[in-house]
Amino acid sequence: MRAALGRLVAYLGTERPEFAGLAVPEDPDERWTLARALMNMRPPLPVPDAVLADQDAVLRARVAQAGATDARDLPTVFDDGRIALWRGDITTLKADAIVNAANSKLLGCFIPGHHCIDNAIHSFAGIQLRLACDDLMRAQGYDEPVGRAKTTPAFNLPASFIVHTVGPNVSSGVPTAAQDEQLASCYRACLNTAADAGCTSLAFCCISTGEFRFPRERAARIAVDEARAWLACDVRIERIVFDVFDEEDFEIYDRLLKA
Template identity: 45%
Template sequence: MSRIQLHQGDITKLNVDAIVNAANSSLLGGGGVDGAIHRAAGPQLALECLKLAGCKTGQAKITAGYKLPARHVIHTVGPYWSGGNRHEDELLASCYQHSLELAEKHGLKTIAFPAISTGIYRFPLERATQIAIATVKTFLEEHSIPEQVTFVCFSAHDFQVYQRLLQEAGNLPDPI
């Protein structure tokens, strides 16, 4: 059984130990998946995030999940795409790496990632997906926790891109 899964749908509905929030640097909510997570978790999430005093690009911080089925939210700030000459690839890989390290540190066995930075931050989807898959695959080869990583795609197009690139990488994800 593969430790990587692929899911099309709403990340806020998943019953996992942690979902990852593609947050902005304030951690206080925004558009896209960030806004959806904050709305689903309830106002307590914003209150806890306020105490964290923001987050730098490429880093990650953890909070409770509040009203979400997920017990925790790992907030990570992806890079804005600026043509690829401002360390965007390394910063995006760092988002996945730091999120996985937090999951391991807190003993979280299951974690779900959205397509970080591919929305309003304009990171090219295929490039971002390749970085996400490579970073997660390398981490899982070297660590036993998390036991399961799910890539969550909201759109059918994103799902198809992830599915194709996972197959090309030799990871045939279990459908969920």
């Protein structure tokens, strides 16, 4: 993996004039940080097959090192045997589909090393994901509206598909009734899109609660209500995972799911 990562950094450096003569770090962690930053910044342009092969080898090795968690092995919770609550890294979850909280361009986060879920998913899925999203957006011809969903392959992630949805951006921190409905629409659209793609398991992130400032408790209540309502009417999804990253979100979902 070390050699493949070095070749990947060297190639990505040649794509940007400002990085001409870029030195490849010796430290493996520094080398990966640089590779990720260069991948985050690059536009959706094709790369040679040999470069993709090196990238894929690097990403799959990192997934193997981190270990994958199978959504089917997670204990279900409370009154519905189809819902699970899990605190972990969604990029390591083996499910039929995982949800990405995307922006309206659907091309991922271009800020090097940013800690949003959009950046993480694009980073560990690989260059192919931005290319696939670009194809979708070019065919569509306009920015992705809030409350809908689109599916792409997951490429180097343990999941099979990624369901991309754009949640409401609550700049004031206080959602309107219309924004509540937009968030609810995100959850319904993700479930319908995943089910239509033949998925039987779907893992949700906390849509809109990060950079888009939707209050956590209110967002979680909408998420749980929409999931339960959908499951009451449709049997195609056999496992919904609410994936949270920190203890506060875990406690919120744990309480709501017990109610």
